[in-house]
Amino acid sequence: MSQGSALAEAQDLLLELGDAEYLALAFADVTRALARRCPVFSEVQQISTYWAVGQWTEATQTFTDDTTDAQDAGTGDVPLATTTDNDGHLLGAYGLFERVVYVISTAGSGGTYEYTYWDGAEWRTLTTLTTPNFAATGTQTLSFVPPDDWRQGVPTGVTFPADFDGNLFWVRVRVTVGTPPITGQDNLESVSQTMFLTVPPKGNNQTDMQQGAGLVRLPLTLGAFTLQATTVTIFAALYPLPDTLLSILTVLYYPNELEPAPVSEGLDLLVPTWRTATATVPTRYTQDLGPVQRLRLTPMPTNLGVRETLPAWLGIPGFTGGAANNLVLMSLGVPLEADFPPWYEGLVAYATAAQEARRLGETQDLSLAQALDGLVDGLIEMLKALWDKDGLELTAPYVSPLRR
């Protein structure tokens, strides 16, 4: 069952006079409209809340997973940079995140930090709200607004460990240590390959500089750039919803069911700090509606979900249970073209033909359009009656178990 056979049926109703391009365009609108009228197409997705932290080696474009150390209490066991320019660390998660908390054990000295995210094609500059002060020990926070074009994927050219699934949302933090800020030197001349700074003394004139007179060679104290963290925590609380989604039936943070909560008259009044609150497991979810629909958990969970091959929820033997701290999303949506059941394909064909028959042009035939619309109406009512018993959950009001 496919778009092709549905459109062939529509063309037949139009005596092959339909505009193929217009029919193809109308097809998407018709499927969405019908799915809203007949909301039975369900999806169940299991989403891992796993996140990962590891070292980034620029020369070999390699990621070294260090997530275990980032989560345990071992002090100073998460290197975040090296003495080599553009090394650093990568932060990845199955969900979108907007806050990373470091507990720095050994501070870095100087250095220039570059924050980028992977947009599916290249690393792009990340606009940050707060950046961590890596020159100080203790808790430091990186926060930013997740970019709309942030994409989940395996960054091109990056080598991951053999058993590591790199299909995550990535942020890269690189550190340039070769050009530390040199205070008091206004005319930085060059940085040599041997890691010495060659600088003119203050007040030197142009002639002296050209002749090399009075230049001072200062060794770089790269050893001070041993940036280490005790823990790094990524708070991944945002999960993109599929484009085909119509409505969410329920969300579980396995094994707990979450309560849906509106923002303006719910969370803002109930928990004013809901955007930044953290807990081991979330209790509520809300939906961000924008260019990209997102599911937001609150409080932001700190427990790590189980990383597994996704999706693990379809087919025989069916949904493979739940993994602790992973998300289970049950929703209604618009069926994908390849998944059209036979009865739905008929509705799509009739409604698409009606759309074309209604359009100005050589196929305009209002009587046919009205007849097909009437037919679709009747059939949808018939189908709804068919699912009366099965579909109770589609209209049942939701009441939180927390309010029983």
Add this chain to the structure above:
Amino acid sequence: MLRTEVLFFMWLAVLEWRIHMKPAAKTQLMLMLGCLSFRGRSSMALPVDALFVLVMQDLDDEAAIRTAPHTVFLRHATRAQQWVALRYRLLRETLPFPLFVNTPLYHLQTRYPRLVVVTHMTRSDGTPLWPVPFTSLRYRDTAWFSTLGPPLYIYRVGWSYLGVYPVPSADDTAVLSGLMLPTDLTAMDSRLQIADAWVPHVVAVTAGLMMLGRERRYAEGVARIMKGLGLQTAGPSRETQEVAGVAG
């Protein structure tokens, strides 16, 4: 009796009855004749070529239908059989349904693509499972999606998924009953899957679809489809029109 002979005699009969009989009566007689003839060859349901004759008769316009390619007729007949089977809940089947330990949800469309509605489910030890809306389970058990035990309830998540509560603590093979969608009719010697008693409905719906697509007799086509499916036509009722003062 060979099929060609049957068709020949039926065709003669059609020519004869066209003049003297009402269409509905002719359809019934044709159906009876067709069923009897083809029953002699096999105990299976009516073949599509016999349905073709019946629809042709019902349309009362052989020229129009004969100009339609067989693929068109097969598609409309397929749709008609599907709608009639769904409307009158005709194809009820009982099927084995494996339940797996720790697995609360099952994608029905993967296992039984033609299954549209689940009516009953019974565990292998004979215990029936009650169908409930899944939103009700949270009132019984906040951990309804993870509680293990012998399943007692079934629920649907939309059209595609079937869930059981409690989540099976052991593998089992349950028995599931439900309504099936008829398979597509792909050739003129394919056979309908629904019982002969419902063939007049398939004839009416097929003829209605042919009228919409080929004969451009829209109102009549929709009326036939609706009648065949036992549905009211869309639009304001006569009572509504009377209230609005537009009914005669």
